[in-house]
Amino acid sequence: xxxxxxxxxxxxxxxxxxxxxxxxxxxxxxxxxxxxxxxxxxxxxxxxxxxxxxxxxxxxxxxxxxxxxxxxxxxxxxxxxxxxxxxxxxxxxxxxxxxxxxxxxxxxxxxxxxxxxxxxxxxxxxxxxxxxxxxxxxxxxxxxxxxxxxxxxxxxxxxxxxxxxxxxxxxxxxxx
Numbered sequence: 001x002x003x004x005x006x007x008x009x010x011x012x013x014x015x016x017x018x019x020x021x022x023x024x025x026x027x028x029x030x031x032x033x034x035x036x037x038x039x040x041x042x043x044x045x046x047x048x049x050x051x052x053x054x055x056x057x058x059x060x061x062x063x064x065x066x067x068x069x070x071x072x073x074x075x076x077x078x079x080x081x082x083x084x085x086x087x088x089x090x091x092x093x094x095x096x097x098x099x100x101x102x103x104x105x106x107x108x109x110x111x112x113x114x115x116x117x118x119x120x121x122x123x124x125x126x127x128x129x130x131x132x133x134x135x136x137x138x139x140x141x142x143x144x145x146x147x148x149x150x151x152x153x154x155x156x157x158x159x160x161x162x163x164x165x166x167x168x169x170x171x172x173x174x175x176x
Contacts, residue, residue: 027099043070047077062113083120
């Protein structure tokens with residue numbers, strides 16, 4: 001949940017202090033069911049609005065029932081659902097979490113974690129998250145006036161047709 005709090009801010013030019021309202025993040029474990037319900041309502045509205053062809057849902061879904069309703073709704077609206085599982089040590093999660101969960105609570109989540117059902121497409125994004133794993137490539141400059149052979153024109157046209165022919169949308173549900 002987000003809330004508001006007053007924060008004292010110093011103007012860098014004048015040095016004067018003033019109070020301004022800022023958005024704060026507050027997590028109440030007793031409201032977790034409500035948070036999930038609100039997430040699903042927002043998710044449903046986002047899909048129904050039709051503005052996006054690609055939606056990422058980033059939240060802890062340690063139980064299949066936590067994301068089942070979203071995946072069913074997305075599939076019914078012709079979205080393709082992909083699951084990304086983020087594997088990390090409980091100690092690292094405890095250091096990074098913004099919910100104020102203790103290491104013990106995170107270990108309980110990990111211990112009771114339900115595996116993703118086999119009928120879901122899982123994406124491996126580890127290489128996207130590791131700068132060292134991504135090879136750096138030198139790109140060659142090509143002028144706009146440079147002629148392409150007929151074969152090069154044909155292959156570029158085919159690539160464009162394949163990209164434009166995509167007729168369904170994607171939902172990535174990040175479950176950790």
